[in-house]
Amino acid sequence: MPSRVLSFALDGLNAIPAQVEVDIxxxxxxxxxxxxxxxxxxxxxERVRSAIKNSGFSFPLSRITVNLAPGxxxxxxxxxxxxxxIGLLDASGQIxxxxxxxxxxxxxxxxxxxLKPVKGVLPIVRRAKKLGYQEFVVPKDSAFEAALVEGVxxxxxxxxxxxxxxxxxxxxxxxxSPTSPMAxxxxxxxxDFGEIKGQEMAKRALEVAVAGGHHILMIGSPGAGKTMLxxxxxxxxPEMTLEEMLEITEIYSISGLLGERKIVSSRPFRSPxxxxxxxxxxxxxxxxxxxxxxxAHNGVLFLDEFPEFRRDALEALRQPLEEGNVSITRVHGTxxxxxxFMLVAxxxxxxxxxxxxxxxxxxxxxxxxxxxxxxISGPIxxxxxxxxIVPPLSAEELTSTEIKEQSAEMRRRVExxxxxQLERFKPLGIRTNSQLSSKLLRRFCFLGTPxxxxxxxxxxxxxxxxxxxxRILKLARTIADLExxxxxxxxxxxxxxxxxxxxxxx
Amino acid sequence: MGLDPDRFLIALSLLSPYVPPRSLNALIxxxxxxxxxxxKAWKNQPLTEEMFSRLEEMDWHKVERxxxxxxxxxxxxLGKWSPSYPEKLKRLEDPPVAIYLWGEAAFPEPSIAVVGTxxxxxxxxxxxxxxxxxxxxxxxxxxxxxxRGLDSVAHQAALEVxxxxxxxxxxxxEHIYPPENRKxxxxxxESGGLISEYPPDTSPKQWYFPARNRIIAAxxxxxxxxxxxxxxxxxxxxxFALDLxxxxxxxxxxxxxxxxxxxxxxxxxxxxxVESTQDILEDFGLQLFPKTPSSLDLSPEERKALExxxxxxxxxxxxxxKLGLQTKVGLSLLSMLEVKGLVxxxxxxxxxxxxx
Numbered sequence: 009m010p011s012r013v014l015s016f017a018l019d020g021l022n023a024i025p026a027q028v029e030v031d032i033x034x035x036x037x038x039x040x041x042x043x044x045x046x047x048x049x050x051x052x053x054e055r056v057r058s059a060i061k062n063s064g065f066s067f068p069l070s071r072i073t074v075n076l077a078p079g080x081x082x083x084x085x086x087x088x089x090x091x092x093x094i095g096l097l098d099a100s101g102q103i104x105x106x107x108x109x110x111x112x113x114x115x116x117x118x119x120x121x122x123l124k125p126v127k128g129v130l131p132i133v134r135r136a137k138k139l140g141y142q143e144f145v146v147p148k149d150s151a152f153e154a155a156l157v158e159g160v161x162x163x164x165x166x167x168x169x170x171x172x173x174x175x176x177x178x179x180x181x182x183x184x185s186p187t188s189p190m191a192x193x194x195x196x197x198x199x200d201f202g203e204i205k206g207q208e209m210a211k212r213a214l215e216v217a218v219a220g221g222h223h224i225l226m227i228g229s230p231g232a233g234k235t236m237l238x239x240x241x242x243x244x245x246p247e248m249t250l251e252e253m254l255e256i257t258e259i260y261s262i263s264g265l266l267g268e269r270k271i272v273s274s275r276p277f278r279s280p281x282x283x284x285x286x287x288x289x290x291x292x293x294x295x296x297x298x299x300x301x302x303x304a305h306n307g308v309l310f311l312d313e314f315p316e317f318r319r320d321a322l323e324a325l326r327q328p329l330e331e332g333n334v335s336i337t338r339v340h341g342t343x344x345x346x347x348x349f350m351l352v353a354x355x356x357x358x359x360x361x362x363x364x365x366x367x368x369x370x371x372x373x374x375x376x377x378x379x380x381x382x383x384i385s386g387p388i389x390x391x392x393x394x395x396x397i398v399p400p401l402s403a404e405e406l407t408s409t410e411i412k413e414q415s416a417e418m419r420r421r422v423e424x425x426x427x428x429q430l431e432r433f434k435p436l437g438i439r440t441n442s443q444l445s446s447k448l449l450r451r452f453c454f455l456g457t458p459x460x461x462x463x464x465x466x467x468x469x470x471x472x473x474x475x476x477x478x479r480i481l482k483l484a485r486t487i488a489d490l491e492x493x494x495x496x497x498x499x500x501x502x503x504x505x506x507x508x509x510x511x512x513x514x
Numbered sequence: 515m516g517l518d519p520d521r522f523l524i525a526l527s528l529l530s531p532y533v534p535p536r537s538l539n540a541l542i543x544x545x546x547x548x549x550x551x552x553x554k555a556w557k558n559q560p561l562t563e564e565m566f567s568r569l570e571e572m573d574w575h576k577v578e579r580x581x582x583x584x585x586x587x588x589x590x591x592l593g594k595w596s597p598s599y600p601e602k603l604k605r606l607e608d609p610p611v612a613i614y615l616w617g618e619a620a621f622p623e624p625s626i627a628v629v630g631t632x633x634x635x636x637x638x639x640x641x642x643x644x645x646x647x648x649x650x651x652x653x654x655x656x657x658x659x660x661x662r663g664l665d666s667v668a669h670q671a672a673l674e675v676x677x678x679x680x681x682x683x684x685x686x687x688e689h690i691y692p693p694e695n696r697k698x699x700x701x702x703x704e705s706g707g708l709i710s711e712y713p714p715d716t717s718p719k720q721w722y723f724p725a726r727n728r729i730i731a732a733x734x735x736x737x738x739x740x741x742x743x744x745x746x747x748x749x750x751x752x753x754f755a756l757d758l759x760x761x762x763x764x765x766x767x768x769x770x771x772x773x774x775x776x777x778x779x780x781x782x783x784x785x786x787x788v789e790s791t792q793d794i795l796e797d798f799g800l801q802l803f804p805k806t807p808s809s810l811d812l813s814p815e816e817r818k819a820l821e822x823x824x825x826x827x828x829x830x831x832x833x834x835x836k837l838g839l840q841t842k843v844g845l846s847l848l849s850m851l852e853v854k855g856l857v858x859x860x861x862x863x864x865x866x867x868x869x870x
Binding site for chain 2: 466500
């Protein structure tokens with residue numbers, strides 16, 4: 009009778025139960041693993057052999073076959089070391105009890121038998137729980153992550169011999185206490201909008217953008233403070249819920265980026281360099297791993313030098329911007345990662361960067377400027393609800409000592425506006441004004457007579473297109489929400505008009 | 515071979531991208547079209563090998579195609595001999611032997627060229643826009659080159675006040691350059707016209723543009739340079755104007771700005787310094803009618819804002835500080851004034867009081 013041990017395989021963020029079967033038969037001594045293992049799984053033979061020997065057990069000198077079922081699913085990573093070792097010890101009669109049929113084993117072994125943390129523990133435990141699995145044996149260093157999931161029993165152990173004595177009942181062990189209460193949303197302590205001098209329009213625009221979940225394009229000379237502004241956006245975003253924290257922690261867990269922090273408790277701010285590849289931005293690889301768009305999930309994706317990004321990478325942003333997730337198709341199937349982020353892009357007004365600077369001369373020819381701008385296609389330009397200019401700071405502004413508004417104050421307004429939107433859109437399955445389709449727009453952005461008249465004039469005078477008209481309505485809705493006003497009034501529309509961006513800049 | 519004069523003209527214009535207008539004029543001399551295309555006339559003429567072969571191998575199918583295109587699009591071809599060929603062009607030493615005219619046929623008097631740099635400052639934009647508006651309102655036809663930057667601003671401003679404007683192209687009509695000005699070109703068609711000495715299928719070449727500047731100069735009764743750096747193409751237009759004895763006007767800028775160096779050189783060399791439209795109008799015996807200030811409903815805040823936004827462009831931050839306004843209130847106030855047409859926004863978060 010082969011011995012059976014339960015583990016899990018990850019396909020993207022999706023966890024699939026994987027049976028580890030170990031059979032010891034007669035024949036020349038050998039050790040083979042079947043069931044689509046990758047190199048890391050193949051090498052597990054050597055680790056398991058040494059770990060068993062160095063933990064004081066004996067390695068059976070027989071023909072050993074390990075099967076990882078289901079056989080058509082690719083298995084990767086060293087996380088099967090522990091289940092294989094347990095299966096082997098069980099099949100060779102070195103474990104007395106057999107009560108582990110319900111236990112899920114995850115862990116890598118060192119040659120001395122220590123249990124090492126592995127990637128993706130959180131998504132495995134979360135999804136296994138949904139499938140009805142309750143008890144997990146994990147390496148000590150992965151315990152915090154696993155115990156974030158409520159309502160499951162997590163047993164954390166340090167080495168192979170501990171696991172065996174635990175299974176034999178020689179070691180009594182309490183399940184880890186839940187760690188989720190320790191998870192509270194935090195904000196980067198050293199960043200605050202209060203530190204930024206000047207740039208009042210940009211700050212206000214960012215507040216509006218965050219409040220309504222709008223994407224924003226900032227145009228300004230080098231050194232005007234675009235990056236400084238962008239970095240502080242997370243400080244005015246609403247606190248993360250536990251669910252949001254788990255969503256993003258999962259992604260970092262399978263990417264192996266969790267490291268020491270164990271849980272991602274502040275909203276991510278990702279700013280990839282413009283030389284990033286397509287796969288780096290949206291995710292990819294033979295066994296797909298999340299790209300920057302997913303690592304920025306529930307946070308900010310900041311693309312500086314926006315026109316310098318590869319065209320195909322920019323076009324690939326369309327799906328996540330529309331659907332909040334990204335699908336990567338491979339020969340073996342499609343993997344979907346969440347990618348719901350606020351896109352913040354920054355660019356210079358011309359290749360040399362000084363076109364809007366009153367104190368420096370721009371060295372670009374008009375053709376160069378035109379080429380630079382034409383890298384941004386119309387559809388991409390339209391994804392941004394706000395287009396603002398970030399002018400260079402004057403000397404007075406740089407030296408002013410006036411105390412500006414703090415992030416916490418701005419965040420309070422944003423949170424109120426967000427909760428108004430959540431309430432309003434509850435039956436529709438959308439969360440923010442930015443997600444309004446043009447049909448819903450007519451329903452939720454109703455204008456009174458004076459407002460309609462004003463917009464008619466504005467369309468004429470400012471040459472607004474149909475698309476920019478819709479954008480202005482959405483923004484006005486968000487501005488009205490910030491003021492906690494039920495109806496959109498003239499000042500709301502008028503302010504929204506300032507964020508429109510025009511062809512004249514080109 | 516038929517003797518259709520239009521066809522001959524098109525055939526002649528097909529030579530224009532290859533044969534300098536001076537040689538083409540010399541070649542034609544005082545011949546009539548028929549005489550010209552009878553080969554005997556070519557003898558004893560200063561023809562290079564290339565010109566000769568171009569003449570010999572004239573692609574008459576292409577000529578037919580162009581003729582058809584012109585008919586379909588309402589484009590006229592005017593030869594030097596045609597009665598509707600603008601008299602003013604004949605002032606040139608080397609007038610185009612044929613021009614293509616798209617839009618209204620008339621060349622209303624008086625007309626003035628408004629030209630400048632392709633990379634204007636906010637100041638240059640503002641001045642150009644103001645001058646061409648007021649000149650167009652005073653009855654001038656605004657002539658310019660449809661280039662990026664100030665040329666476009668000049669055309670646009672004339673159109674905004676319902677004035678006439680003519681664009682002289684350095685390419686054929688099928689290749690409007692720069693491409694982003696196609697929309698503007700269509701608007702110009704409705705209230706003026708496009709002119710080119712090149713057949714419609716000619717794509718733009720660098721050296722066509724200085725050549726078209728002589729047409730801009732010759733069609734005008736005066737040339738205004740609103741902002742030009744030291745090597746601006748607008749200065750070429752001025753050189754042509756001076757050769758023809760046409761008055762050159764130049765708008766001064768900051769002495770620190772490299773973008774006004776060309777204008778300042780013109781002024782030093784004797785161009786008339788222009789501070790306001792009146793400086794130009796007085797030379798033509800015209801007067802700017804003072805406009806009655808419109809009685810708009812303005813709130814006290816709007817009035818105050820307008821007082822602050824006088825003629826110098828003001829940055830948003832300065833504006834907010836001077837009025838002591840919250841950002842959101844200031845932004846919405848500016849939009850209100852923009853929509854009422856009292857304030858215009860300039861690139862880089864600058865605002866300026868509008869003329870009207």
